[in-house]
Amino acid sequence: MSKFLLENVSDGLFKLKTYWKKPPRGYYLSYKEFLNLSLGFGISSFLSVMIGMATFDVI
Numbered sequence: 001m002s003k004f005l006l007e008n009v010s011d012g013l014f015k016l017k018t019y020w021k022k023p024p025r026g027y028y029l030s031y032k033e034f035l036n037l038s039l040g041f042g043i044s045s046f047l048s049v050m051i052g053m054a055t056f057d058v059i
Contacts, residue, residue, distance in 0.1 A: 015024075016031060023030045029037070 019031050021030055021032060023033075
């Protein structure tokens with residue numbers, strides 16, 4: 001069981017390092033760009049919820 005887990009973790013880290021700056025074959029975004037986009041949309045979503053809560057409290 002631990003050998004299987006170790007192989008999966010090492011394979012995942014290898015793929016992360018390999019495709020951090022260049023996208024995998026058949027994709028258009030590298031992992032770094034995907035992470036930045038995910039964080040950017042997540043922050044905007046969080047801010048919209050906070051603004052919505054603030055305006056709801058005022059009314």
